[in-house]
Amino acid sequence: MLAFLLTLMLLLGIVIVLAYAERKVAAFMQDRMGPTEAGPYGSLQSVLDVLKLLQKEDIVPAAADKKLFKLAPILIFAAVFAGFAVIPFTPDLIPAGIGIGVFYLLAIISLDVVGLLMAGWGSNNKYAMLGAMRSVAQIVSYEIPAGLAILSVVMICQSLDFQEISYQQGVLLNRFPGLEFEKNWLFGIEALGINTTNIGGITTWNIFRAPLLLVAFVIYFIASLAESNRAPFDIPEAESELVAGFHVEYSGFRFAILFLAEYSMMVLVSLVAVILFLGSWNTPLPNLTTLKLANWTTGTVGELSGILWGGFWLLSKTFVLLFLQLQIRWTYPRLRVDQLMYLCWKVLTPVALVIVLLAGIWRLLMV
């Protein structure tokens, strides 16, 4: 219960910052000022936006399917929020440390799709219906390259547990029960003879333990943009064609929930990318002979310093990825639907399949 509340508070905080950052980044990229009035540099803008939404009337269209219309935002947010249950925030802080976390996350996110269909149908509106259809088709297609990219990480790490994958990517490797005698080698290959177990830092991140995961990371990142309906994959919400997509009929609190779910999805996919590829809560600074940068910036597990450093690294890496998402949104034009499908099925999926095969071979080299 405590984990639930803490995660919810953290998520709300991140989403409010993100909504503000979105407007500011957009403004700077277009040579504008963005919000300036509310608070210093307009920093209270998104808080006020939320307060405004909460005061608005909750309008349910007369011709809508009322039960489904009302249920859909709850289902969408619940599905995304359930994904946060298996995300490790620090070395010893994880809401639910289940052994098949990665698989669970992939499965629970697919519930989101049902919620989208429910919202699109319940609104009884052509635009909402088309938006939901496009959104679901896109999410279902892009789950395949994303899933394959995640699969290659799982093959390298030999684990479906997010916390175990996190421990493998840093100096704390031997602290995880069951991994006491594991060793990390540079690029994962023992024959090179460079033991990085105690060097840690960026040299033990998954993209360094197996450099081909860098390609997998790029594939996952592109697919995750599509899964969270971000530009350039925002045809489900294309304003010029569909007004707003599946949430066109929603207002007030229900719109706030949908908005929250959408931004939570962005945060979730970025967190997963950081955990699987970019070293999770591990520090990027390696130990250099006497300069124990990694140990200094990791803290002690189980104490406050460990929690603070872990949370700091995880969140700062996540914010870098989120910033990248925002920047891409204002840099690339929207893809056409045929380009979207071409990219998914003829580029990302075959490359991801090759990566899975190579990851298997790399794993054989690692043992």
Add this chain to the structure above:
Amino acid sequence: MLFYIFAAVAVLSGAYMVLTRNLLYAGFSLLLTLLSVAAIYVLLFADFVAVTQLMVYVGGVLVLILFGIMLSSRVHDKSVMSENVNVGWGITISMLTLIGLSYTIWKVGFSSLPWIQQADTNVLAGQKSTVQMIGIKLMTDFVLPFEIASLLLLIALIGAAYIATDKQKV
């Protein structure tokens, strides 16, 4: 206690799915049934099966069903409704199945079975999940059915792709 809650939800939503006339509501109550069955799997220490249930049925099959209903509905400007046909036969067969199942369950006498008496509540025995055991079994004892199933799926994929292609006139 949790088991009874999830079982009740599964049965009630299943009953609603069968009794409702609106196909779309039936689809959404199927979601509830599948979720509560997944929860029961978790209570039985079958975490992998539970998540697979979510992945395959909720993420795949159910979405496909809903897509089908939504795309094919309102053809003649009316919402999708199912009709009651074969009432007599349906009731007969389901009653017979119910009687057969109840009889079997009653005959077995679960509490006296030796493997249930010996069963330990600590099924996982220190293991964090059932994935590793399932993987080893699939690659050793059950490798032939596993491969045949994958072949079947491949055939289905090729067939689907073939049906979906435009047959160009030569």
